[in-house]
Amino acid sequence: MEHVEQRVARFARQTITRSLVAYTVVPLVAASVITAADHWKKRSQSRKATFPHTAPKHSTIGESTTTIYTFGVELYEEMIAAIEAAEHHVYLETYIWKGDGLGQRFKDALIAASERGVSVHVVYDGFANLVVPRKFFEFPPEIQVLRFPVFRPQVLLLDIKHSGRDHRKILVVDDEVGFVGGYNLGSLYATQWRDTHLRITGPAVWELSSAFQEFWNLNRTTEVRALPSPGTTHWEPGFQAARNAPVRRVYPIRNLYLEAVRRATSHVYLTQAYFIPDRELLAVIVSAARRGVDVRVIVPEASNHVLTDWLSRGLYSQLLRAGVTIWLYRNAMVHAKTATVDGLWTTIGTANIDRLSLSGNYEINMAIYDATLAAQMEEIFEVDLSNCRQLHLEEWERRSPVARLGEKLLAPLSPLL
Template structure:
């Protein structure tokens, strides 16, 4: 009896420890490979695409240099105030360009509000985020004491990327700020002008006031006389336990009758999302998913691969983006509905972090997103079920062992 108990105890300990041991080995090997196999990214990209939706104008950017030039131009032209919020802000040439532009705007009388995530920028020198007065700076804290009480609503990061200038021009999407992202990563960002910019201004103001501390002022939060139901922001707010972005995906995919095109940097859907995607493919919807062939987070790749067999057997087509990191978080459904934003399809984004995604009902913009998707497919290789089933037994065992880590990512 004692022998059986000891054996069971050892088995339980081994099963609990094994995923972390395997994860550590995979991360270490990936780090070594990237250090020895560094190469420049080369990938096709579309030009910025513009359309009008109601009284607002949208422009979709899929190349960092194009986006950054437009953002800097907007900051240089600012007259009253600027809101800027980002997850990662590198202290490199591009990062310094943004910082200098904000300081210059402040010097000519523009009120500037800055939000950045402390944890995401641990490797950036603290002095980089010192701005001259009167610029208002809010660092989303690296650590919050509530975590010690196992209050999970305080564990999320501020993963949003927003720029609003004069409440007239707004930007939102997957791009962080840094030289790497200007040319080496494939991402997607949306520019808004007109009444729909209120969606981004309101999102920034709510976050700022919710996390206010120190000498920073409260920002008044006005409503809007213009309702634009075809352009709306969904905002995850973990401290309030509000997670609408997950429902956006669930409802859009449930409604699909013709096609669903997803581009995701990190794709680890929960059971319900996975079931909805599989059900759509089985009823004949053309479901295509673009993911990185090798992302910057190797564990995410492995956890995502653990779902590939089920997806492929259901008829979902999986496309592996080559030669560059694809970091976009977008979808378009049936040529009518589009989302562009900051949330990945994984637990951290959909039920953990502060995120923001625009939900857009417009056929022209959906067609533009489909054109961008076609460009991306030209840089992908399709993963076929027969080839996938022939992967090595070691890979299959590794994917199985790592499965318990999915809720952590």
Template sequence: MSRSGQCGYVCSVPRPRLPRAVVRAGALTVAAPFAVAAALIVTDAVKKYRRDTTEVKFPHLPPLDGEVAGTRTRLFTYGEDLYADMLAAIRGAQHTIMLESYIWKGDAIGAEFKDALIEAADRGVSVYVIFDGFANLVVPREFLQFPERVHVLRYPAFRPGLLTLNVRHSGRDHRKILVVDDEIGFVGGYNIGSLYATDWRDTHLRLEGPAVWDLRNAFVDFWNSTRRSHLPVLPDPGSDLWEPHIRPARNAPGHLLFPIRGIYLQAIDRAQSHIYITQAYFIPDHEILDALLAAARRGVDVRVIVPENSNHVVTDWLSRGFYSSLLAGGVTIWLFQDAMVHAKTATIDGVWTTIGTANIDRLSLSGNYEINMEIYDEGLAAQMERVFESDLSNCRELTAEEWEERGRVARISERVLAPLRPLM
């Protein structure tokens, strides 16, 4: 037998045990944010259940037409207008339809889209569909089953990173894309469902012309890299278009590509006059927060519209954790009233605009598959400023004085929930 020191034989040295009080304190620290989040979710659900189901009304503009570098554009701020245009494009398809949606409700609007796609396949159109499995867990499985002539890719509901809370390996396919005949494309924040047609304020963009290739390419790349063997490979033609005035930024966590955060930072750093941001879920990281505060310090008019009460109460509270810094730094916060604003847009200095699917939070900027169009055009920026002004008419400004008067429970809850920010 081997010997060790004066023990005579190899000694087993016991590991020091942490005091029981320290272990309990650590467990409470980890559990507290989740406990507070659970309490908020239950309380919010009860409030929504008791709330009167009155008709939701908010200002919105008719579709706004324009042109950017040879591509015709149409800006949508109301779901009914958008869905009518999307369905018309699907029903007029001659060759191919590529539809990708994060959420696809099994309601009347959802069924209308499903029927239109099947009818297109019946007349010989090649139809390809992608939807996110996790986002549609509450949708009856049979609703999202299609005839074999419709090619369907269901992005897996559960991914391995979920167990380790790694957003890069657990994020979702959060994109919303429609491409018809490689000639007409749609991208933006709208999912598919009756709720979004009339009750949510969102923003979507239609493209017709050369820039549609970018949306097609985004769909094809995701399809070919994610498809299973029973699904066909889509052709991946190149393009001779190099147009810097309208181009996509595509987050692809599986390939370590995260350009959307970069386009925001570059545009914010360039701002001289004004920054208008509209976000459903606003949880900026330190770099974006610092860039916004630096812009405000140099005299830029920085305004952020968020819902006063979104459909995710925990996200609301996490967002509020930044309000003190933003308000103290000269950023104005505008709370959208009596409806959910779900847009993911920004426009800066009357020249730069982004419209897409990504929120300013860690999940969108480093975890999900996302796509935002980056557009440098005064005409479209002017339209986006009209949209922003319309939305402001349905907002109330949150003042620093009002925010400082919030109660002690709210302040404590904000601090306790802060560790959850990297997960959202």
């Protein structure tokens, strides 16, 4: 009898071990195959992106002003002009900074500002720029540079709060003008990607200055001087910068989305580069659609990260059956991270609706409560819809068995992305 029990126990252990291996290995193999196939497909279909975009849209909110940019060329010229006009200090933080012609223009503008006595502080993510020569990020000693590390040893101890990247994109000049949004720095993004960025002047710039100072002081090395981080006597109630800080386990951006969608009674318009909502956020979106809210989601028809496309598609059936309309952006990568709700509330920022952004990376989203700006965002959304095709439930239900299998095989990877 004891011999039989040992055999049963051994069989159970082997079964569990094999199941765990299959659960881990099969999704990774599927991901490798899909990524390789997508790589070769895009190489053979290389073409110039084309998409409609709007002129910069201006508004006044309290004592501050805003400008929304949807085309990189126009945004970058304004950013460089702001640096060239700097008199006191410049804060620049970015995720990707290409060492191309446009990237060099930003570098030259920062060096020139420093040479005329402006205090310049720069933050860039080391991992995101591994393909950029380190020499590009060599600056004169007067410029303070913080390279967010590629790897932090705490990860080896499974301390996940040290695993996030610095995915933020901020520029602040003299505490008088600030920029935030989805645009990285590079020539590709100037004309080939559809993204959204916000320019702010006036008292609300404090939201971005404070965010940069806090990040700098939290992550600086002993060789780098701390920045003063004063408060403000002027509160601009229509603006709020939500800042994800993994090391402190603070993730307010997710709550922004949850509370805004819960409040919705008319419409929710989401534009997302990578759309993989977690269980609670998905439930809130589905609930809104089922109670009659017009929920529309714009996502890339084919993004630059094929695995996120597949993981997102795994949620389409549930969304479409609930009445959410899904719009596939064509002929270009849409990289915006925006939402507007009921013609009153808007968010523009750096965070995607996925696990990495909402509970992993350093991110910043500006939330703005203003009907005029919300109306501008709705106009932009309508222009973007003109470059989309709607995905209907009937079409989606006819997808191939291979596609369905791929979605199921990749599902275990969704917590990683």
